[in-house]
Amino acid sequence: xxxxxxxxxxxxxxxxxxxxxxxxxxxxxxxxxxxxxxxxxxxxxxxxxxxxxxxxxxxxxxxxxxxxxxxxxxxxxxxxxxxxxxxxxxxxxxxxxxxxxxxxxxxxxxxxxxxxxxxxxxxxxxxxxxxxxxxxxxxxxxxxxxxxxxxxxxxxxxxxxxxxxxxxxxxxxxxxxxxxxxxxxxxxxxxxxxxxxxxxxxxxxxxxxxxxxxxxxxxxxxxxxxxxxxxxxxxxxxxxxxxxxxxxxxxxxxxxxxxxxxxxxxxxxxxx
Amino acid sequence: xxxxxxxxxxxxxxxxxxxxxxxxxxxxxxxxxxxxxxxxxxxxxxxxxxxxxxxxxxxxxxxxxxxxxxxxxxxxxxxxxxxxxxxxxxxxxxxxxxxxxxxxxxxxxxxxxxxxxxxxxxxxxxxxxxxxxxxxxxxxxxxxxxxxxxxxxxxxxxxxxxxxxxxxxxxxxxxxxxxxxxxxxxxxxxxxxxxxxxxxxxxxxxxxxxxxxxxxxxxxxxxxxxxxxxxxxxxxxxxxxxxxxxxxxxxxxxxxxxxxxxxxxxxxxxxxxxxxxxxxxxxxxxxxxxxxxxxxxxxxxxxxxxxxxxxxxxxxxxxxxxxxxxxxxxxxxxxxxxxxxxxxxxxxxxxxxxxxxxxxxxxxxxxxxxxxxxxxxxxxxxxxxxxxxxxxxxxxxxxxxxxxxxxxxxxxxxxxxxxxxxxxxxxxxxxxxxxxxxxxxxxxxxxx
Numbered sequence: 056x057x058x059x060x061x062x063x064x065x066x067x068x069x070x071x072x073x074x075x076x077x078x079x080x081x082x083x084x085x086x087x088x089x090x091x092x093x094x095x096x097x098x099x100x101x102x103x104x105x106x107x108x109x110x111x112x113x114x115x116x117x118x119x120x121x122x123x124x125x126x127x128x129x130x131x132x133x134x135x136x137x138x139x140x141x142x143x144x145x146x147x148x149x150x151x152x153x154x155x156x157x158x159x160x161x162x163x164x165x166x167x168x169x170x171x172x173x174x175x176x177x178x179x180x181x182x183x184x185x186x187x188x189x190x191x192x193x194x195x196x197x198x199x200x201x202x203x204x205x206x207x208x209x210x211x212x213x214x215x216x217x218x219x220x221x222x223x224x225x226x227x228x229x230x231x232x233x234x235x236x237x238x239x240x241x242x243x244x245x246x247x248x249x250x251x252x253x254x255x256x257x258x259x260x261x262x263x264x265x266x267x268x269x270x271x272x273x274x275x276x277x278x279x280x281x282x283x284x285x286x287x288x289x290x291x292x293x294x295x296x297x298x299x300x301x302x303x304x305x306x307x308x309x310x311x312x313x314x315x316x317x318x319x320x321x322x323x324x325x326x327x
Numbered sequence: 328x329x330x331x332x333x334x335x336x337x338x339x340x341x342x343x344x345x346x347x348x349x350x351x352x353x354x355x356x357x358x359x360x361x362x363x364x365x366x367x368x369x370x371x372x373x374x375x376x377x378x379x380x381x382x383x384x385x386x387x388x389x390x391x392x393x394x395x396x397x398x399x400x401x402x403x404x405x406x407x408x409x410x411x412x413x414x415x416x417x418x419x420x421x422x423x424x425x426x427x428x429x430x431x432x433x434x435x436x437x438x439x440x441x442x443x444x445x446x447x448x449x450x451x452x453x454x455x456x457x458x459x460x461x462x463x464x465x466x467x468x469x470x471x472x473x474x475x476x477x478x479x480x481x482x483x484x485x486x487x488x489x490x491x492x493x494x495x496x497x498x499x500x501x502x503x504x505x506x507x508x509x510x511x512x513x514x515x516x517x518x519x520x521x522x523x524x525x526x527x528x529x530x531x532x533x534x535x536x537x538x539x540x541x542x543x544x545x546x547x548x549x550x551x552x553x554x555x556x557x558x559x560x561x562x563x564x565x566x567x568x569x570x571x572x573x574x575x576x577x578x579x580x581x582x583x584x585x586x587x588x589x590x591x592x593x594x595x596x597x598x599x600x601x602x603x604x605x606x607x608x609x610x611x612x613x614x615x616x617x618x619x620x621x622x623x624x625x626x627x628x629x630x631x632x633x634x635x636x637x638x639x640x641x642x643x644x645x646x647x648x649x650x651x652x653x654x655x656x657x658x659x660x661x662x663x664x665x666x667x668x669x670x671x672x673x674x675x676x677x678x679x680x681x682x683x684x685x686x687x688x689x690x691x692x693x694x695x696x697x698x699x700x701x702x703x704x705x706x707x708x709x710x711x712x713x714x715x716x717x718x719x720x721x722x723x724x725x726x727x728x729x730x731x732x733x734x735x736x737x738x739x740x741x742x743x744x745x746x747x748x749x750x751x752x753x754x755x756x757x758x759x760x761x762x763x764x765x766x767x768x769x770x771x772x773x774x775x
Contacts (some may be wrong), residue, residue, distance in 0.1 A: 104673065181489070190629040222670050224632040247673055284670045293678040296662040299683045299730065307692040314699045 097229040103238060104227070104245045105143060106135035109181060110220030112280050113202045116172070119211035124172050125204045128275060130179050131168030135222060135284060137275070141165040143225070144190050150180040156297060166275065176200050183225075186232045222284040272309035293322060394630055395422050405430035441471045442504050458496055462486065466493060467500075491527045492532075498525035518657045632671045647687060655686050661730035 113128035120126070132147055134140045137246075147167035151158040152175065160169050167183075181196040201219045227234075234259065238244045275281075399416045404411065406429050418425055444453060449460060469480040475497075475728075481490045502520050509515035516522070644652050656666050658744065668675050 090457060106672065148453065180407060187628065192627075193630055194630055196631070224672060225629060226632055226635070228627065265775045286343045286672045286675055289665075289668055290678060291674050292662075292664055293668075293675065293682055296659070296664045297678070297682050299662060300658075300682065302686065302687055303688050303730075304692060307689065307696055309691065311696050313385050314696070314703060 058266075060224065093143060094231055094233045098232055098235055101230060101235065102226055102228045102247065103230055103235065104247070105140070105225045105243055106219050106222070106245060107140065107225055108133050108135050108194055108222050108281070109220065110198060111179070111200050112216045112277050113200070113216050114216045115202075115211040115213050115305050117211075123174050123175045127169055127170070127172045128202065129170040129291060130181070130198065130200065131166060131277075132181060132196070133166065133168075133182065133244040133275075133281075136242060137278065137281070138241070139165050140167060140243055142241050143185050143227075145184045145186045145189075147183070150182070150191055152177040166262040174202075176202050188231060188237070194225060196223075216280055218280050218282060218284045220284075261269055331740060360544055364621075395419070403430055405433045407433040407436035413419075439466060439471070439474045441475075442501055443467065444500070444504055445582070447508065452507045453500050455496070455499075457492075458539060463496065463500065466496060470497060491530050494530070495525055495527040508751065632673070634666070636668070636671060636676045636679065640683060643680065643684055646689065651687070651690060655683060658686050658690075658730055659683075 075152045091205070099314055107128075109132040111128055111130045113126045116124065130149055132140065132144075141164060145163075148163065149160045149169045151160065151171070152173075154175075155171065157174070162169060177200055179196065179198050179200055183194045183196070185191075185193070198219070198221065201217050204217050208303060239246050393441075397420045399418050399701045400415055402413045402415045403418075404413060420426075444650050449463070453462075453463070465485060466480070469483055473483070477490050477494055481488065481493055484493065498520060502524055505515050505518060505521060506512065508772075644655065648653075659666050661683070664679075668679050
């Protein structure tokens with residue numbers, strides 16, 4: 056049994072004496088005590104992250120466009136690897152502009168998306184609710200719906216949509232053991248490092264270096280428009296930048312030390 | 328005017344015409360029919376929205392021929408009285424038939440139902456050392472007479488007993504009776520009196536406390552409020568220190584600083600989450616995103632990577648001024664790095680933070696160098712040529728941007744060739760630059 060002692064619940068190792076405290080189950084076998092333990096004990100120094108992408112895709116309606124219905128758009132939250140997010144998300148609530156009918160739209164199952172039509176751009180508030188064993192708190196995301204393309208030149212095309220996506224990662228720190236065991240092998244999850252002392256089989260070799268979309272494997276009708284998010288690219292740039300900065304720092308330090316050696320020369324002239 | 332343009336209305340409104348227009352309709356309103364003009368003026372010159380009195384109704388007499396109504400002085404009895412007293416009052420008689428029924432106010436004669444006990448019951452259940460049967464009887468009589476108004480009863484009670492004592496006796500008798508008379512204990516266990524018996528001591532104490540609170544002076548009230556607030560604060564800090572017992576909490580900025588972040592919506596939720604713990608902010612150094620996640624993050628349970636990155640950035644640059652932060656951002660852009668990473672994975676965020684820290688170091692070093700050089704050249708001869716009209720600002724800006732995104736590549740060495748909106752020949756640190764104006768104090772005079 057892991058020797059961790061997280062803040063909230065003491066590491067109760069003797070199920071028999073403490074089974075009475077977990078009031079939700081009967082005083083049954085050791086197995087169920089164990090299960091309940093896993094539900095409440097949290098793994099310190101552990102975290103699971105779920106890379107997600109959320110955003111909007113909007114199509115101009117072309118000939119069918121009217122004054123109040125010029126674009127057809129979809130707002131969604133998807134896994135960055137196009138896996139199934141319902142492993143953690145219980146439901147997603149999209150809060151639209153009040154001019155919409157029932158501006159609070161609830162989506163109870165994957166894919167967590169919502170399609171609508173309209174004419175205006177506004178900020179959509181997305182609230183994610185997680186399953187009970189995942190997290191009690193909800194998470195809020197905000198996204199500005201964009202209907203019109205950047206370059207405002209002339210006719211829009213009904214074939215090419217305006218896509219705005221944001222990459223982010225949902226991080227669960229100190230997950231409960233039960234939750235951790237449930238999802239650690241799921242393809243949508245990313246576990247940076249196993250918590251200390253936990254002897255579990257390592258998850259499959261899923262290296263999330265390239266969060267590329269796999270449109271073929273996930274047959275979403277809009278998957279052709281999903282953006283690529285390459286972590287490697289960004290890392291490369293960052294590394295290059297750091298090198299430059301470090302080189303510059305070295306240079307400056309040299310100069311500073313040079314100047315520090317010089318002051319005597321300049322002072323002689325002014326005859327203090 | 329423009330509105331009229333848009334609406335396509337003709338623009339021919341002369342002020343004179345406008346004045347005259349509202350007047351005629353008002354005049355016509357002043358001649359209503361049936362009511363005199365002055366009366367109408369009382370209501371503000373306009374007809375009331377709802378007609379208060381139908382004028383037509385004022386003429387006719389209602390119910391003229393239907394029934395024959397007379398008023399007679401008749402006697403009556405009331406069921407509320409027990410003594411058959413006959414009183415007289417005016418009665419509206421319709422067609423010679425007087426109204427029937429009880430006195431109309433008799434229905435308000437309510438009274439409380441008091442349980443009465445038999446002597447037998449008294450012997451069995453209700454004997455109490457403090458009370459004689461006589462007293463108990465008197466009490467119950469008074470209760471019935473005065474509808475359980477114990478204040479009055481206490482006043483009328485022959486021997487002096489306090490209100491609480493009387494209440495206590497009454498309720499305990501009732502309780503005992505209830506239990507005794509109930510067919511089974513479970514029947515009556517729902518009764519409020521059975522569930523919570525009257526507690527005399529408690530009542531006395533409560534009333535005493537209440538009167539004490541009522542009679543508090545203003546000063547005492549203020550003192551109490553202060554003490555409560557202090558206690559609350561202590562409680563909170565105790566709770567916060569308990570939850571933040573793990574070391575190395577980053578310097579948690581107050582709510583203000585977090586709101587300065589570029590996406591206020593995003594940072595509001597983490598800042599509200601962090602706030603309880605920030606009250607005991609142990610100013611530790613900002614941690615790197617390694618195994619030791621800060622306690623504040625752990626409290627969050629779930630968060631977005633970008634939220635956290637924003638906070639870390641804030642924490643890291645909390646010692647720097649706004650200008651420095653802008654310079655850092657500018658440097659990042661010059662280096663070709665997104666100010667907010669487009670793919671914020673754990674690794675990317677870590678690198679980003681490190682880069683920011685290094686840039687801060689760089690800027691600090693630059694500043695130091697500037698200062699040193701200013702000192703150094705200020706000690707040189709004053710005859711040294713002044714900077715060829717180098718305005719302060721342009722010089723600063725020059726040094727601020729060592730990494731201009733040029734095809735020339737890295738370095739301000741080539742800055743001289745640039746022609747950004749600056750007058751001075753861009754010079755970088757290589758060539759000893761002319762001293763910035765601000766750093767040239769009176770020392771020039773010192774050279775003899």
